[in-house]
Amino acid sequence: MKKTIFMAGIISGLVVTSVAQARDTxxxxxxxxxxxxxxxIAEQLGKNxxxxxxxxxxxxxxxxxxxxxxGVGTKFIDIGNASSRMKSKExxxxxxxxxxxxxxxxxxxxIVVANSKKGIxxxxxxxxxGKALTAEIPVNGKWVKxxxxxxxxxxxxxxxxAIRVYGPxxxxxxxxxxxxMVNQKGYCAKDxxxxxxxxxxxxxxxxxxxAMRTDGVFIEAGEQxxxxxxxxxEDTSAxxxxxxxxxxxxxxxxxxxxxxxxAPTFENIAGNxxxxxxxxxxxxxxxxxxxxxxxKEYMAEWTKHWGDEGALSDAGMIxxxxxxxxxYKAAMTNLPVLTAADLKK
Amino acid sequence: xxxxxxxxxxxxxxxxxxxxxxxxxxxxxxxxxxxxxxLAVCFLLILFYSIFSKGYSGFxxxxxxxxxxxxxxxxDPKGDLSDNSLFDGEASKIVNESLFSIIQPQGRKAKKQAKxxxxxxxxxxxxxxVKNDPSLFGTTTKVKFALDDDIDSFLRGYIKRETPESxxxxxxxxxxxxxxxxxxxxxxxxxxxxxxxxxxxxxxxMAGIKGAFIGxxxxxxxxxxxxxxxxxxxxxxxxxxxxxxxxTEFIEVNINNLAAVPSVVFGIMxxxxxxxxxxxxxxxxxxxxxxxxxxxxxxxxxSSRAAIRAVPPSVRDAAYGxxxxxxxxxxxxxxxxxMPGMLTGTIIGMAQALGETAPLLxxxxxxxxxxxxxxxxxxxxxLPVQIFMWADFAERMFIQKTSAAIIVLLGFLISxxxxxVYLRKKLERRW
Numbered sequence: 001m002k003k004t005i006f007m008a009g010i011i012s013g014l015v016v017t018s019v020a021q022a023r024d025t026x027x028x029x030x031x032x033x034x035x036x037x038x039x040x041i042a043e044q045l046g047k048n049x050x051x052x053x054x055x056x057x058x059x060x061x062x063x064x065x066x067x068x069x070x071g072v073g074t075k076f077i078d079i080g081n082a083s084s085r086m087k088s089k090e091x092x093x094x095x096x097x098x099x100x101x102x103x104x105x106x107x108x109x110x111i112v113v114a115n116s117k118k119g120i121x122x123x124x125x126x127x128x129x130g131k132a133l134t135a136e137i138p139v140n141g142k143w144v145k146x147x148x149x150x151x152x153x154x155x156x157x158x159x160x161x162a163i164r165v166y167g168p169x170x171x172x173x174x175x176x177x178x179x180x181m182v183n184q185k186g187y188c189a190k191d192x193x194x195x196x197x198x199x200x201x202x203x204x205x206x207x208x209x210x211a212m213r214t215d216g217v218f219i220e221a222g223e224q225x226x227x228x229x230x231x232x233x234e235d236t237s238a239x240x241x242x243x244x245x246x247x248x249x250x251x252x253x254x255x256x257x258x259x260x261x262x263a264p265t266f267e268n269i270a271g272n273x274x275x276x277x278x279x280x281x282x283x284x285x286x287x288x289x290x291x292x293x294x295x296k297e298y299m300a301e302w303t304k305h306w307g308d309e310g311a312l313s314d315a316g317m318i319x320x321x322x323x324x325x326x327x328y329k330a331a332m333t334n335l336p337v338l339t340a341a342d343l344k345k
Numbered sequence: 346x347x348x349x350x351x352x353x354x355x356x357x358x359x360x361x362x363x364x365x366x367x368x369x370x371x372x373x374x375x376x377x378x379x380x381x382x383x384l385a386v387c388f389l390l391i392l393f394y395s396i397f398s399k400g401y402s403g404f405x406x407x408x409x410x411x412x413x414x415x416x417x418x419x420x421d422p423k424g425d426l427s428d429n430s431l432f433d434g435e436a437s438k439i440v441n442e443s444l445f446s447i448i449q450p451q452g453r454k455a456k457k458q459a460k461x462x463x464x465x466x467x468x469x470x471x472x473x474x475v476k477n478d479p480s481l482f483g484t485t486t487k488v489k490f491a492l493d494d495d496i497d498s499f500l501r502g503y504i505k506r507e508t509p510e511s512x513x514x515x516x517x518x519x520x521x522x523x524x525x526x527x528x529x530x531x532x533x534x535x536x537x538x539x540x541x542x543x544x545x546x547x548x549x550x551m552a553g554i555k556g557a558f559i560g561x562x563x564x565x566x567x568x569x570x571x572x573x574x575x576x577x578x579x580x581x582x583x584x585x586x587x588x589x590x591x592x593t594e595f596i597e598v599n600i601n602n603l604a605a606v607p608s609v610v611f612g613i614m615x616x617x618x619x620x621x622x623x624x625x626x627x628x629x630x631x632x633x634x635x636x637x638x639x640x641x642x643x644x645x646x647x648s649s650r651a652a653i654r655a656v657p658p659s660v661r662d663a664a665y666g667x668x669x670x671x672x673x674x675x676x677x678x679x680x681x682x683x684m685p686g687m688l689t690g691t692i693i694g695m696a697q698a699l700g701e702t703a704p705l706l707x708x709x710x711x712x713x714x715x716x717x718x719x720x721x722x723x724x725x726x727x728l729p730v731q732i733f734m735w736a737d738f739a740e741r742m743f744i745q746k747t748s749a750a751i752i753v754l755l756g757f758l759i760s761x762x763x764x765x766v767y768l769r770k771k772l773e774r775r776w
Contacts, residue, residue, distance in 0.1 A: 023626050025716075025724050027709070036739060039547040039713045046715050047469070049428030053715035055628050055724045058734070059706075075624050224737045249739040251512045252504065309457065311465075315547075316739070 023074040026054035026294045030064015030081030031173045032223045033109055033243045034280050037317050038081055041301045044311075051294040056081075060223055061173030065283065068101065069094035072287040078295060080283045083109065083173030083243075084180075088340045100286040101338045104328050106302055108318040110244035110269035110277040111178050113165070113257040119236040120159040122257035126275060128155050129259060130187025132163050133218050135211035138197035146213050166221040166228045167212070167241035177278035178241055179210040186260075186275070229254065244269060244277075245316025269318045277318065286335060299332040396751050403749025406537040406550060406742075407500045408489040409463060409526055411443040415475065417482040426476060436468035440490065447529065448522040458519055462526075464491040466539075466551040491539060492532070494549040494742040496523060500532070503741055540749055544717050545731065549742035552735070554750050556717040560630055560710075560725030561699060561757070567634020567721055568641060568698050573691050575638070576645030577680075580687070583646075584653040585675050604643035611640045612704030620708060627709030628724040636704045641694035648690020652683035685772040692765035696758050702729045728754045 026045075028038055038056050046053025059067075061082040068080030069090065086103065094101060113122065113129065131154050136143045151158035168175040188194045188206030198206045212218045221228045221240070228240040229250055239257065244264060247256050256264035259276055268274040289295045305311045308319050320328070336342075351359070419439060423430035441460050450459040467490050474488070475481055491497075495514045498504045504513050506520065526532050543553025579600075587593045615636035619625050625632050656679050664674045680687075705711055711730050718725030726734075732754065735747040 025628075027627055027724075029709070029712075032737070035713065036547065042713065043547050043715055047432065049432050055709070056713040057628070057709055057711060058713075058737075059711075073624075074626065075620050077627070226737050226739065246739045249514070249741065251514070252508050314461075 024293055025052045026079070026292055026298055027057070027077045028054055028064075028079045028081060028282075029057035029059055029067045029077045030282070031061040031083040031280070032058045032225070033061075033083040033172075033174055033245075034064075034081035034106075034282065036245065036315055037106065037280070037312050038282070040311055040315060041298065041305065044305065045294060045298050045301045048297070051297060054294065054298060058223065060169075060171030061176065062171050065090050066093070068283050068285055069097055069099050071097045072099060072285070074288075074292065076285075078285055078288045078292050079298070082281045082283065083278060084176045085279065085281060086283065086338070086343060088343050091338065091340055091343060101283045102286065102331060102335045103338045103342070104282050104284060104299065104302070104331060105279050105320065105324065106282065106317070106328070107280050107306055107312065107320055108269060108277050109280055109316075110264050110274050110318065111174055111181070111241060112244055112247045112264040112276075113239050113241055113259065114232065114247050114254045114264075115239045115257070116232050116236040117253055117255050119238075119255075120161065121255055122151075122159070122239065123261075124151075124155075124158060124257060124259060126182055126186030126260045127191045128158065129257075130183045130209070131191070133165060133213055134183045134187060134209050135213050136208075138193055141193075141197055141200065143197060143201065145215065146217070149217075161237050163217050164219065164235075164238040165217065165241060166219050166231055166238060168225070169220045169222060172223060173278070174241070174243060175212070176210075178276065179212060181276050181278070183209045183212070243316070244318070248316045266313075266318065280317070283338070284335070286337070289335070296332070303329050303332070396748055396755070399745060400748030400752045402501070403745035403747070403752075404537055404540055405534055406539070407492045407497045408533050408535055409444075409492055410487050410489050410531045410533065411440060411447075411463075412485055413439060413443055413471065413488045414485045415471075415481045415483060420471060420475060420482075426479060428472075431472040431475070434468075434472075436471040437465075440467040440471070447531070448525050450518075450522070455518060458516060459522060461493055462496055462519065462522060464493055464550045465548055466491065466546075489533070489535075491537075491550040494740050497550055498741045499523065500534075540746065541753075545713055545715050545726070545734070547713075547738075549738070549740045549746055552743070552746055554728065554731055554753055556714060557726050557728045557731035557750075558753070560633075560714075560718050561727040563630035563718060563721050563725060564633040564637060564710075564727055565695055565699060567631055568637040569691070569695060571635060571638035572641045572645055572694065576642050576691070576694075577649050577687055579642075579646050580649035580653060581675060581680070584650050585671070585679065600643050600646050604647060607703075608640050608701055609703040609706070611636050612707030614639070615704065616707040626722070626724075628712055628714065628726075629722050630710075630718060630725045630727075631721040632708050633705050633710050633725075633727065634721065636708060637698040637701060640701065640704060641691075641698050644694035644697065645687070645691050648693070649683070649687040652686025652690070653679060655686060656682045682774060685769045685774075688768045688772070689765050692761055692768070696761045699727075699758060699761070700729050700754070702727075702733055705730060728757065 028042070035056060035058050042054040042056050045051050061084050064080035064082045065086055067077045070076045115122065131137060132148060132151065135146060137146050148154050148163060150160060150162055152160040167178070184206045188198050188209035194209070195206070198204065198209070201208070221231065225242040225246045228242050229246055232238060232240045233253055247254055247264060248266070259274070262268050262274045264274055269277050284295065284299065303325070306319055306325065307313070310319070313319050416439065417424065420434040420436050421430050422433055440463055444459065444463060445456065448459060450456045470488070470490060492500070495504065496519070499515055499520070500523070504515060510517050523532070539551050539553045541553060542555050543551050544556035546552040583593060583597065615632060619632045619635060620627060660678050660682065661674055664678045669677065702711060705727065710726050711733070712724070712726060713734065714724050714726045716723065728750065732747055732750045735743045735750060
């Protein structure tokens with residue numbers, strides 16, 4: 001009996017150690033907005049017979065940024081995708097674990113507020129949009145729970161229907177970027193009353209405004225943007241917040257809201273006219289370059305497709321201007337280590 | 346209480362009066378049962394109808410037939426048919442040239458648009474063809490290529506001609522080219538050769554379930570190999586060998602508790618133990634199978650114990666009576682009789698494991714994985730994960746592909762359950 005237990009122990013030990021060897025497949029995780037683009041690149045790299053196709057996991061930007069920082073070693077992922085930039089807190093976690101990163105920006109994505117073509121088109125200023133969905137707004141200098149029930153309560157020019165907006169959950173970079181650009185910068189930092197009230201509560205930059213409403217007006221619909229698209233087709237009085245590529249794919253049934261007089265079109269986002277757009281990043285772990293095959297080639301593959309007419313723009317990503325492309329192409333070979341100072345720029 | 350003594354006549358009158366009421370109650374119960382069952386059947390039919398009506402078209406797609414000149418110099422520059430040589434070749438260019446000779450695009454921009462008509466998997470297709478049959482070199486052969494997903498959606502009528510050009514994904518020019526190809530009879534709607542033999546892909550026209558299907562098989566085999574022997578051994582030990590005391594009671598209670606633990610918890614445990622402590626790679630079917638085995642163990646143990654308990658004591662007594670040892674009683678008499686029940690429990694546990702995605706999320710199997718896994722240590726994904734991922738992709742054509750994948754998963758599940766029924770019928774013994 002003892003012998004068999006002993007043998008079983010040895011065998012299972014052998015199995016475990018033989019499996020826990022170096023990995024030869026690149027492992028990526030993170031933002032579901034970057035995923036469709038990363039999978040195009042992964043597939044292209046996989047066509048090359050010298051490399052296996054990288055494994056691309058989803059999970060949201062925070063999963064990508066945290067995952068790549070979890071530590072060094074092949075049990076951790078090699079590259080983290082993110083649709084919002086790394087924060088100094090997240091970088092500190094990285095440094096604590098001894099991970100060195102290089103930041104590569106790959107392009108832009110617009111965040112759109114859209115609804116069904118059968119519904120009422122929205123033409124709204126960024127401040128009003130912020131007012132609609134920020135959790136707390138100031139009334140006579142005091143912060144109270146957002147009282148607006150209808151769009152027309154905010155501004156009589158807006159449609160006379162209940163505010164109901166589907167959007168991504170807190171793990172999503174789309175959500176983080178939206179809250180920062182619309183709630184914080186578009187509303188709390190612009191609107192006079194909100195600005196004064198923010199300063200009064202010791203929140204000069206309006207960071208507290210990033211909280212979205214939780215009273216059922218803003219509905220978290222999960223990391224699945226397609227789910228939001230389907231809901232909008234069924235519920236014509238609701239609006240949804242998601243990445244531009246989904247509007248692009250569904251342009252025959254959905255219409256994007258005109259925000260601060262700019263419509264969410266490819267040209268407007270690429271030309272930096274549409275204000276609710278964010279950059280897409282991936283973070284490369286230095287210690288894995290040369291250990292896991294294909295890291296450099298994966299990076300290089302992006303440069304082949306991220307141009308104005310490349311496969312990525314066809315899939316809805318907004319390309320970077322030429323100068324920026326050159327900058328990040330150089331970063332792929334120079335591999336500058338990301339520091340807290342870089343993030344402040 | 347009414348203690349008055351009643352005569353038999355009164356009694357029978359009373360009974361007669363109440364009979365109608367009791368019958369009505371009986372009938373009502375029957376009716377409720379029928380309503381419940383017909384509701385369930387109704388929902389099942391609606392589910393099947395919506396999946397099959399959407400899904401069957403996912404097994405088909407549009408193809409274009411082109412005349413391809415298999416020029417060895419250009420397709421296989423090194424001449425050794427190796428992957429590297431075919432990768433360096435110009436297969437895509439040859440396909441484009443053949444396409445251009447039919448639709449005659451004028452100018453660089455038109456050519457660029459026209460290139461997108463044929464799926465980007467065209468070079469892989471040619472590489473596969475010449476590998477299977479090198480005698481194709483030097484001939485001009487008609488080859489069918491999948492059309493790009495936007496064109497496919499257009500031909501299916503999801504993208505409408507009437508929609509203004511700015512709002513649809515394909516330009517007027519492309520529509521013109523498609524009409525031309527159609528006039529020449531080069532476009533056909535056929536059973537897709539990608540859906541069953543293709544792997545995950547960002548291009549919906551090339552996406553298939555082979556990788557996920559094989560991943561599911563590998564994961565399930567690992568799960569079965571671990572969970573079945575462990576589960577049955579535990580059940581035998583607890584039922585036949587172990588003394589009934591506080592410790593075995595404690596174990597029993599905990600096995601029952603484990604059966605009620607949400608499956609995602611097993612995933613977190615798998616991440617903590619198999620990946621963080623043992624250092625196994627992420628996304629491999631071996632880890633997936635082990636996690637699912639932990640999840641199905643309680644199901645198997647509980648059903649196996651029930652099956653063992655159902656073996657009549659007379660069988661055991663008879664065996665002991667003719668001098669069998671405990672081991673002989675268990676292996677010669679109890680297990681064979683309990684086997685149908687154990688197998689049913691196992692297969693139901695496996696079917697449950699087949700449909701799980703939550704525990705796999707933590708160990709990295711919810712991922713975009715293109716390469717078909719060759720072994721249990723290659724990265725792989727499973728069918729429900731594939732469905733979950735396709736459901737989220739923006740491209741229209743994935744809607745039909747998702748339903749098609751659901752049909753395959755349902756088929757898999759139904760055949761597993763059918764196997765369970767068959768085994769039970771075959772092995773069942775009455776006593």
